[in-house]
Amino acid sequence: MTDDDDPFNKRKAKILKVLCEFTKEPEIPLTDGGTHADLASTIAFLLAKKEKSSPVKIAQNITQEIENNPDFKMLGIRTEAKGPYINFLFDTSYLTEYLKAAVLPGYGSLPKKMVRIVLEHTSANPNGPLHVGHIRNSIIGDTLARAFCKAGFRLEVQYYVNDMGRQIAIVIWGFDNLDSTRHEGEKEDAHIARVYIAANRELEHDPSITQQVDNLMQRVEAGDPATVKKFRKEVSRCLDGFAVTLKNLNVAHERFVWESDFIRNGDTKRVIGRLKKLPQAKEEGTLALDLTECGFEKEYVIRRSDGTSVYAARDLAYHVWKAANFDRIIDVLGADHKLIGGQLICTLRLLGEKAPEIVHFEFVSLPEGSMSTRAGKFVSADDLITEVTKRAYDEVTVRRPELDDTARKAIAKSVALAAIRYDIVKVSPEKSTVFDWNEALNFERQSGPYIQYAHARACSILKKAGTFSEEYELETEQEIALARQVAKFPAVIEKVIAELRPHLLATYARELADTFNSFYHFEPVLKSEGKVRNRRLTLVKAVQNTLQESLETLGIDAIRTM
RNA sequence: GGGCUUGUGGCUUAGCUUGGACAUAGCGCCGGGCUUCUAACCCGGAUGUCGGGGGUUCAAAUCCCCCCAGGCCCGCCA
Numbered sequence: 001m002t003d004d005d006d007p008f009n010k011r012k013a014k015i016l017k018v019l020c021e022f023t024k025e026p027e028i029p030l031t032d033g034g035t036h037a038d039l040a041s042t043i044a045f046l047l048a049k050k051e052k053s054s055p056v057k058i059a060q061n062i063t064q065e066i067e068n069n070p071d072f073k074m075l076g077i078r079t080e081a082k083g084p085y086i087n088f089l090f091d092t093s094y095l096t097e098y099l100k101a102a103v104l105p106g107y108g109s110l111p112k113k114m115v116r117i118v119l120e121h122t123s124a125n126p127n128g129p130l131h132v133g134h135i136r137n138s139i140i141g142d143t144l145a146r147a148f149c150k151a152g153f154r155l156e157v158q159y160y161v162n163d164m165g166r167q168i169a170i171v172i173w174g175f176d177n178l179d180s181t182r183h184e185g186e187k188e189d190a191h192i193a194r195v196y197i198a199a200n201r202e203l204e205h206d207p208s209i210t211q212q213v214d215n216l217m218q219r220v221e222a223g224d225p226a227t228v229k230k231f232r233k234e235v236s237r238c239l240d241g242f243a244v245t246l247k248n249l250n251v252a253h254e255r256f257v258w259e260s261d262f263i264r265n266g267d268t269k270r271v272i273g274r275l276k277k278l279p280q281a282k283e284e285g286t287l288a289l290d291l292t293e294c295g296f297e298k299e300y301v302i303r304r305s306d307g308t309s310v311y312a313a314r315d316l317a318y319h320v321w322k323a324a325n326f327d328r329i330i331d332v333l334g335a336d337h338k339l340i341g342g343q344l345i346c347t348l349r350l351l352g353e354k355a356p357e358i359v360h361f362e363f364v365s366l367p368e369g370s371m372s373t374r375a376g377k378f379v380s381a382d383d384l385i386t387e388v389t390k391r392a393y394d395e396v397t398v399r400r401p402e403l404d405d406t407a408r409k410a411i412a413k414s415v416a417l418a419a420i421r422y423d424i425v426k427v428s429p430e431k432s433t434v435f436d437w438n439e440a441l442n443f444e445r446q447s448g449p450y451i452q453y454a455h456a457r458a459c460s461i462l463k464k465a466g467t468f469s470e471e472y473e474l475e476t477e478q479e480i481a482l483a484r485q486v487a488k489f490p491a492v493i494e495k496v497i498a499e500l501r502p503h504l505l506a507t508y509a510r511e512l513a514d515t516f517n518s519f520y521h522f523e524p525v526l527k528s529e530g531k532v533r534n535r536r537l538t539l540v541k542a543v544q545n546t547l548q549e550s551l552e553t554l555g556i557d558a559i560r561t562m
Numbered sequence: 563g564g565g566c567u568u569g570u571g572g573c574u575u576a577g578c579u580u581g582g583a584c585a586u587a588g589c590g591c592c593g594g595g596c597u598u599c600u601a602a603c604c605c606g607g608a609u610g611u612c613g614g615g616g617g618u619u620c621a622a623a624u625c626c627c628c629c630c631a632g633g634c635c636c637g638c639c640a
Contacts, residue, residue: 031582042582045620055620084620085583125640165640259640286638297564297636304638311640338566339635362567363634370633395602415602427575431568432633439574439589443602446575446588453602461599499579507576510587517603526599540599562602 006490007097011075012039015088018066019043037080037087044084055084062086092480096472098487102542103470108489108549112152118322119145121332122246122253123160126238127167128193130245131378132435133334133364133371139424139555140361141332142251143502146553151497156326159253160318163235164260165311167196167374169216172230173209174199187382189241192234197376221263221308228260245381250417250555259314267317268309271351275302275316278350294346296339312340316347323354330500332359335432359500361429367436379435389416391441392449396562414557418448421555426506446510448556454513455551458544459560461525462537470541471534478519482539485515486546493553502554509550516543 012030019028023043033040044055044062051058063081066072072079076091101107121141124134145157162168174180174195182191203209219227239256246252262268275281280290285305302313322329333341338360345355365371371378393412400408423440427433443449474480492508495501525536548558 029580029582031580034583036583040583042621045582048620083583162640167640288638295565301638306638308638310638315640335567335634337635340640342566360567365633399600399602431575433574436574442589444588445602447602449602453600457600457603464599503576507587514587518605520599521595521604524599562600 007094008038008487008491011077011088011090011094014071014075015039015041015077018069018072019062019086022062022066023047033087033089036082036085038090039088041086041088042084044086048084056081059084059086092474092483095474095480095483095487099472099483099538099542102486102489102546103538105545106549107542107545108150108493108553110151110490110493114154115327116154116156116325117148117328117330118156118158118326119148119330119332120158120160120322121145122242122251123162123333124242125162125165125167125373126189126192126235126242127171127196128238128373128378129187129189129380129382130242131371131373131380132384133378135245135249135251135381135384135420136361136364136424136429136433137332137334138246138249138251139421140359140429140502142249142555143421143425143505143553144330144332144359144496144500146555147493147496147502147505150493150549150553153497156254157252159256161235161239161256161258162311163231163258164217164220164263164314166213166217168231168235169213169220170199170203171196171234172216172227173213174202175230175234177212178202187241187244188237189245190380190382192238192241193373193376197374200374218306218308220260223264231260245385248385248417249381249421250557257318259311259318262314262317262321263309267321268313271317271320272303272309272313274351275347280350289347289350291343291346294342296343296346300343300347312343315340315344319344319348319356320351320353322356323348327354329354329356330359331356332361335360335362357500359429362432364433364435367434384420384440385416387437388419388440389413392416392419392443395443400562411559411562414559415443415449415452415562418452418551418556419443420448422448422451422506425502425554426510428503429501445514448554449562451509451513451547451551452556452559452562454516455544455547455558456560456562457520458516458540458547461540462544463560464526465537465540468534468537470538471531472538473531473535474539475532475535476523478523479536479539482515482519482543485512486539486542489546489550505550505553509547509554512543512547512550516547 016028016030019041025043025046029042030039044059047058048055059081063079063086067079076093078089080087119141122134122138124130145155148155171192178195178198180195216227220231272287275289276283276287278289282288282290286301287303288299288301291300300312301310303309319329341358348355366379389412392415393408396408396411474483488508492505496505523536525533525540528536551558
């Protein structure tokens with residue numbers, strides 16, 4: 001479905017055109033009518049001043065003049081003045097158009113585009129397991145990725161592996177100098193965290209170790225083969241651990257890009273060469289940029305006085321590479337990266353390169369304070385998954401004792417994933433949150449399982465119904481309210497990718513489930529007869545499909561029974 | 563100290579970019595509903611100075627200014 005033949009947009013455009021022609025105003029206010037109407041205009045307020053008349057009268061006048069417009073008749077648009085507001089109410093014909101699309105697979109997909117997007121998310125340092133803060137990044141990123149795919153974009157999702165940072169050097173020092181035997185059954189990333197935490201403890205007692213860590217960092221930047229090999233080995237093991245966690249979260253990356261590759265292939269050197277030539281460059285031992293023109297007071301250091309590069313230099317090289325290979329660059333980063341993200345964008349612009357669009361999300365903390373891998377203060381994603389799955393299994397066992405263990409486990413796994421992903425994605429990214437076990441383990445309303453449940457209900461009805469002939473004439477208030485909700489879906493996908501805000505989809509899916517549950521309790525489907533039965537079944541099918549598409553875009557299994 | 567950001571019923575939260583008609587929902591609380599399409603559900607009720615103050619406007623949770631409180635950032639770390 002393209003924008004022009006979208007049933008809602010088509011009507012909106014027509015109303016705008018008519019109002020514009022009649023009032024001669026360049027800007028016509030036309031907003032969502034809420035419970036009053038499909039669309040509403042407050043143009044009367046605007047004209048009241050100019051015409052020195054009351055908004056109520058003006059609204060009445062305009063309504064009288066335009067209500068009989070033949071195009072309005074054809075499109076099923078009714079106009080009414082309600083006080084100073086001009087309301088536009090659509091008859092059910094536009095809903096029919098949506099429902100016909102909504103019963104088909106792929107509802108909500110937008111036309112294919114040639115734009116290539118690279119989306120980077122998660123990119124956590126490989127010095128310990130992913131925790132509940134990191135997976136906010138993963139889930140926002142993965143949901144965005146799914147939304148972009150649904151919206152027809154060509155997409156590559158990348159994980160930027162920081163394999164040459166100080167943290168990794170500390171890990172390597174730990175493996176070299178401390179008892180670092182892996183415990184039986186211990187996951188790779190948990191093992192690395194244990195060594196990392198122990199090494200940090202040593203570092204606190206004995207600051208002279210810092211020198212040894214610095215040494216490791218210099219050797220790895222110089223490309224010393226034995227050191228590089230050691231770094232690679234432990235980082236790879238940590239990534240193996242991440243892979244398990246990410247798979248359990250239904251999160252996928254197409255490519256892992258290693259930071260050190262940008263040293264080895266000369267890209268970092270090349271970008272530093274280009275930066276040196278900028279008028280903003282200052283070379284006095286260090287190489288730094290003066291970014292005051294972008295509002296940054298502090299200098300942006302690119303190269304240390306000992307000649308080694310800092311993170312910023314490698315990150316610039318990475319982004320120059322992305323810019324060369326993709327049309328759009330999107331990064332999902334924590335709020336702590338706001339300043340350096342701004343500096344990165346500013347610098348890329350100075351170089352004449354494409355700059356990334358950055359989605360920032362605020363931090364997740366624990367009730368006792370902020371999380372820290374170094375201090376061992378975090379709730380790992382693995383622990384979260386284990387606990388939520390256990391809880392889900394107990395719940396399924398109580399509700400569906402007749403199912404065999406395999407079936408119950410499969411449902412529990414999907415329910416747990418839904419609970420975790422939804423709980424995280426539903427909150428606006430700009431809000432900092434405190435991790436709460438009670439919330440995480442709650443499967444009631446405003447949860448992922450709640451939406452899955454509505455979907456399973458719809459599936460159950462359709463299964464019992466067997467075949468039926470589709471019928472699109474709607475009658476009752478509940479039916480219309482539900483169809484209206486279904487109709488919003490393509491616009492929601494559009495908005496999610498336009499504003500880079502995946503939580504809008506979470507809100508939408510919950511509202512659709514709410515409306516369906518209400519319908520379910522008031523309007524019998526299988527017990528009604530003839531045309532009524534058919535049109536309600538058609539509606540249930542549309543809801544089922546829309547919920548399925550919504551859930552899949554949220555990375556949640558649309559299970560058919562639970 | 564400077565910058566960014568958040569503040570919405572007891573708790574959590576939508577709406578804020580694009581100002582408009584009774585501020586969205588959940589948890590908890592009170593009262594109802596399972597021999598009836600899956601009760602992970604539904605219906606009804608109580609609970610709000612939209613952090614505080616000022617301003618713009620016919621109209622402010624939404625825009626502007628000041629203040630208060632929390633979070634994050636301000637490294638030749640990543």
